[in-house]
Amino acid sequence: MWDKNKKKLQSRFSKIFQESAGRSLRFLFIFLFWIVVWQIAYLIIDRDIVFSSPAQVAGRLIELISIDEFWASTVGSLARIGLGFLAGLAAGVLLAILSVANRWFAALFKPLLSMIRATPVSSFIILALIWMSSVRVVIFIVFLMVMPIIWANLVEGIRKTDRQLLEMARLFKMNRWRRIRLIYLPSISPFLISAVSTSLGLGWKAGIAAEVLSTPDLSLGKSLYESKIYLETQDLFAYTAVIIILSMVLEKLIVKSLYMLQNLISHQGRLYRHNSRHLLSRLSLRKRL
Amino acid sequence: MSISIKDVNKSYNDLIVLKDFSLELPEQGIVALSGPSGCGKTTLLRILAGLEKADSGSVHGVDNKRISMVFQEDRLLPWMNLMGNLFAVQPEASVIRYYLECLSLTEYAWSYPHELSGGMQRRAALARSLVYGGDIFILDEPFKGLDQKLRLDIYPHIRDLAVNSLVLLVSHDKEELTALADIIIKLDGPPLSIV
Known part of the structure; x- marks a missing residue:
């Protein structure tokens, strides 16, 4: 019996290993393919002042990570954009709840939502530059980009919550918190996760654009702007690479954390991995039995 | 105190589902409601459960009941x-x-x-x-899709419930009604009426 289980486990591990090795190889191939394309483009253009090679950018990146100012700029940008994102998230959630609770509120604020969505981000940045300090401009722009996405998606999610389940909860006298935890949160979580993922990418890009135009001290946007002014193309490429990497890492981190939070709150696992779903569910409920 | 439904009216747009419908129900036992689909049984049960409001009329004896x-x-x-x-x-x-x-x-x-x-x-x-x-169990076709053996296994538990509670059972299965119900109310409609 033990041997059988051991063999089963070994075959499962080897399958997982093979799958993961396959994925890594595929990723490596795609990565190398685009590096080669980049290198070919560099060779064709053949002007260092306009276009940098992968090796030059990698070299500059290695140099940058040993400079304190680079880290300060990265942390500064992360803090400003993060603050704007959190403010936008909080406001979006609040406005969504108010919109669902009160039709008048929803009707009153709908034009504002449409207006924010239709206005080019550069118009907002220029206006904000007149109104406030450069640090606040970045926070404000990210807030403006994030809030409407969260707001609209959450309203959609709350409205699409299964009425039959809510009626069931009413009949079985589930209190408000229980209804939120067991029905609303699992129902809206796909909408929230999608909204966070979209708004994070958009907010990050808009935040960097705002930094480029408002040039606050210790920011990736200012570094990007200065690279352009002094024609330091390698720096421009290196900072762009940092911005892309940070955006990808942040999105993955936050979306994964949200999936995990969703599992913990409702023992839900439909959107997360099969195994963790069962594990969480069994652990939390067996304890009670 | 028994449950009494008095002169209840309910309609959806132009469709009158309940028209001056009245019914007395005991506090315990199994009362089966039988009738064609769409005759208004479910609407009646939803009003009893407090999930829907009647346009007019009254329901007594369900307040403070689980x-x-x-x-x-x-x-x-x-x-x-x-x-x-x-x-x-x-x-x-x-x-x-x-x-x-x-x-x-x-x-x-x-x-x-x-x-x-x-x-x-x-x-x-x-x-x-x-x-x-609960004090009242409303079971709207609870054995739908269950095989005969399972149904027979479950029946005693439903009967146990009826010792202290009222079980309102909706079913189209004659065998099920005979095996379980203390009272069978045959209905028709809409508007819902006792046959």
């Missing part, structure tokens, strides 16, 4: 396994364990609704109603 229900649809939380669905309405593990055994669902306790067959989902909905408990 009402449990098996809906026409299973209405299980799809993101929770069966155990989670039952814990959502009943905190006592021993009660859950008891009814899981009664309904032969113990081995599926950790399965999610989509992993269960139609019959199992129906039993799970019935289990939720039973673990919640």
